[in-house]
Amino acid sequence: MFFSGVLYRFMNTSTAESATPTEEVKLSPEDGAKLKEQIQKISKECEELRAKVNEVTDKYKRALAETENTRQRMSKQIDDAKIFAIQKFSKDMIDVADILETAVDAVPKDALIGANSHLKNMYDGLKMTQNTLVQVFTRHGLVRIAPKEGDKFNPNLHEAIFQAPAPGKEPESILLVNKVGYSLHERIVRAAKVGVVKGS
Numbered sequence: 001m002f003f004s005g006v007l008y009r010f011m012n013t014s015t016a017e018s019a020t021p022t023e024e025v026k027l028s029p030e031d032g033a034k035l036k037e038q039i040q041k042i043s044k045e046c047e048e049l050r051a052k053v054n055e056v057t058d059k060y061k062r063a064l065a066e067t068e069n070t071r072q073r074m075s076k077q078i079d080d081a082k083i084f085a086i087q088k089f090s091k092d093m094i095d096v097a098d099i100l101e102t103a104v105d106a107v108p109k110d111a112l113i114g115a116n117s118h119l120k121n122m123y124d125g126l127k128m129t130q131n132t133l134v135q136v137f138t139r140h141g142l143v144r145i146a147p148k149e150g151d152k153f154n155p156n157l158h159e160a161i162f163q164a165p166a167p168g169k170e171p172e173s174i175l176l177v178n179k180v181g182y183s184l185h186e187r188i189v190r191a192a193k194v195g196v197v198k199g200s
Helices: 002-018 029-084 087-106 117-139
Strands: 142-145 158-164 174-179 181-184 187-190 192-197
Touching: 087 117, 087 142, 087 181, 087 187, 117 142, 158 174
Parallel strands: 158 192
Antiparallel strands: 142 181, 174 192, 181 187
């Protein structure tokens, strides 16, 4: 260890003693002009390269953003396709629900009171089937649009099948509900068909 330390100091001392001071280099005016020209040329090339790098970086960022936007659009289209794949089937089932509702409403309420147990049982079965169908609709995002008489007419939810004057009623309010509507995940499948009070 002692020998290594001595050797290290000796080598450093020898190197320091053998080093010569840097000599100042003098250039002729012609060489100075050429050197300046080369420096300007290199600086210009650096600026051009920097501009190209910025351009490529900008294009890369734009490409990334466009790719992400495309991915999000495709993802949304896939999600929508999954959600609204049953739309045509829903429209067909709405017709079944209409028929079922007509059958339930066709039974006179006073006929259910008395000894007619068969009619009462059939009515109860229809009513249970109707309630179950509504629950199935709701579970799959198919929701009834059931306005009431006197509600404000909403063209986004309701379809006016006629207009009629009605003294004492507010204009543009619902006078009669002909058919309930349905929406599938907030998309209108069928607007509620209503009669509207005609404005004066």
